[in-house]
């Protein structure tokens with residue numbers, strides 16, 4: 327198992343490296359000269375001064391050289407300085423914002439996974455009965471409503487009308503930190519973030535479990551006198567989880583996009599606003615650092631789902 | 646007087662409710678299996694053999710299949726008599742895997758891929774006999790040894806995909822025998838296996854049945870297998886038993902045209918080569934199995950039968966006693 331984890335981690339690292347090349351390349355292909363960002367347009371600059379600045383920033387070098395220079399610095403944690411924020415170092419800036427984003431994202435993912443799997447199981451077991459029909463309709467609504475609608479509607483109903491949860495922020499300003507305060511602020515945006523994903527997971531779990539329930543080994547379990555509860559929970563669910571785990575891993579990117587969107591609606595102090603502004607102002611160092619860290623999150627989650635898959639399915643060669 | 650059988654089925658009628666009508670998969674079926682006896686249920690694919698086994702187990706697909714009539718009496722290990730069709734879900738669950746073991750056709754798909762073989766064999770021991778995890782595991786290893794798996798302690802810790810087809814079938818047999826059942830139902834246990842492995846599994850089943858003195862209901866479509874393993878045989882056609890009796894009697898003097906046709910289509914040793922050299926094809930029964938939806942009133946075999954007369958198509962023939970316990974559902978059995 328350790329061997330398998332190490333191998334998967336190495337693959338993850340390679341993917342991360344590929345991601346850096348991709349990000350670097352895409353940003354350089356984008357229209358506009360990166361040097362524009364460094365100069366104040368109202369102060370006239372001579373062509374030779376401009377050339378000197380280019381040399382100082384290394385922009386005269388061929389692209390591969392620029393890439394490796396950037397990568398070398400990035401490995402030591404030096405992602406350069408933010409252009410829009412008057413030369414603040416990028417890494418602390420992004421790291422300060424990534425915590426809340428990760429918290430929101432993982433809470434949403436956790437809710438989506440637990441609720442989606444539970445609802446999928448109930449739906450499959452009660453196939454074609456009112457519970458199943460009700461849950462399936464809910465899932466359909468969850469999948470097909472646009473995220474901005476559910477987010478705004480949720481905010482309005484639960485925070486404004488019912489006042490069950492605060493309407494925004496992560497902590498009550500001025501109050502001392504408390505976990506309950508954090509959770510109170512977290513629950514609504516995380517649940518709203520979970521809707522689409524949870525509905526998708528539920529539908530997968532339902533059809534996967536129905537498929538498994540018609541398998542021979544489920545009949546064998548019944549022939550052994552296993553109770554219906556354990557037939558479902560022990561013999562069927564574990565097999566049915568396999569495709570669902572793959573789904574969770576491969577849709578994690580969607581959850582990140584959703585998190586950034588929810589953040590802007592709930593005034594959540596995460597990376598969302600930072601990234602939007604960075605893109606608008608063409609703040610390359612910030613964009614690259616933020617994208618890279620987000621990518622790293624996706625790769626880590628994929629690694630975790632791979633490990634979960636191997637833990638559930640002994641047929642995966644782990645040795 | 647004969648001892649009371651382990652299993653006594655009488656008048657069993659199993660119906661599937663599907664779009665397009667009701668399918669009578671098993672019709673008027675009487676069957677007994679005594680302790681230490683092997684009864685073979687033989688017939689073409691779709692004749693209702695598996696449905697008969699599943700009816701006994703109470704494992705008909707829910708919402709589709711049901712027992713419409715008949716009684717299924719089982720003598721439990723404790724000696725208690727129960728009527729399987731009447732006792733209901735929870736009581737039936739206590740019988741399954743405990744008093745009746747079942748072996749299925751496909752050894753690979755019949756085992757759960759995500760649990761070790763030992764765990765799957767130990768499970769019924771824990772459920773029905775209330776043993777601890779440890780004791781059940783030790784018992785599972787002994788069972789694997791009983792069914793002829795070398796190095797059973799290591800094999801118990803392996804997953805089904807790590808075992809060969811023959812070994813998997815041995816493992817499912819160990820699983821069915823885990824609680825020392827009074828009755829073993831084996832549904833085509835060798836059909837999915839290579840010929841050499843088939844013979845080994847048959848020998849194994851015959852030996853285990855002798856050692857344990859259990860009754861065995863052996864489902865197969867292969868008459869060669871019947872001759873090898875069974876004491877008595879029941880031939881099924883379109884959901885009905887058309888002929889039954891001791892294997893020696895039925896094989897020596899088939900009293901139903903269908904049985905006769907089946908036996909003619911099985912080559913005797915050396916005969917296939919002779920037929921091939923002579924250029925004559927193997928005789929087969931012409932026509933095909935009738936649809937079970939809205940079966941015609943008469944004998945279901947009549948459309949394919951060389952002995953057919955008008956009386957055959959007008960009424961469903963009863964089982965006629967042809968002597969020495971051999972019964973035939975043919976009104977012209979004396980001429981067959």
Ligand SMILES: Nc1ncnc2c1ncn2[C@@H]1O[C@H](COP(=O)(O)OP(=O)(O)O)[C@@H](O)[C@H]1O
Pocket residue numbers: 661663668670688689690691692693694695696697706709937
């Ligand atoms: N799940 C099912 N749904 C509907 N009909 C079924 C089902 N299983 C069996 N049957 C019907 O019962 C008949 C007998 O099936 P079966 O007992 O499996 O045959 P076999 O003798 O090959 O084991 C089939 O021809 C079919 O008409």
Ligand SMILES: [Mg+2]
Pocket residue numbers: 694695696833
């Ligand atoms: Mg069958």
